[in-house]
Amino acid sequence: MLKVFQEQIAGLKEQIAALEEKIAALQVVPVQADEEEVDFTDIQIGVAEMPEQVGHDEVQPEPEPVVEPEPVIEPEPVLAPEPEPVVAPEPEPEPVAAPEPAAAPKAEDDTAHLPWRTDKPGIPVKNIRSGISLLDRALFIGTLFKEDFALYDQTIAELNAMSSLDEAVAYIREKFPHWNLKSDVVYHFMMSVRKKLG
Secondary structure, three states: OHHHHHHHHHHHHHHHHHHHHHHHHHOOOOOOOOOOOOOOOOOOOOOOOOOOOOOOOOOOOOOOOOOOOOOOOOOOOOOOOOOOOOOOOOOOOOOOOOOOOOOOOHHHHHHOOOHHHHOOOOOOOOOHHHHOOHHHHHHHHHHOOOOOHHHHHHHHHHHHOOOOHHHHHHHHHHHOOOOOOOOHHHHHHHHHHHHHHO
């Protein structure tokens, strides 16, 4: 697990270095203001040196106009538009739902055939936390709880307070609907829960 994070960090460092090189290449070199511009408008080129034998009927070439370089204009910084104020909508009244008929929980039917329901859990424990090894705890926090140790700790505490496996399954279905109950990680987690709840 640590090796994966180290590889991700190394990859991010490479991307940052590449972006810094691109930014350095895009920087504009400032124009030096110390150089004086020369005004060539009053200078006549070659008028005095022209030979006198040139006839009046010959067309004399006009001197090329002097083109002054255009001044460098630095672009103005683009400002992000100011965010519009957020106006909270008025809450709508909640519709009154008809009471649902009492039925057997679907979770029990769906999970009855899963291995973590039928396999033997091992030695019973009084606290779920004591039945989880250090490696399994790291696995559960990293995959099931998305690196949130506080959420893992709170979930274990709430599961410890329950009195049956059906209650624990209903809790997990409600709080973690994205869990794949057929996955290996959930199997190991539920087997740890069963060490206390049977």
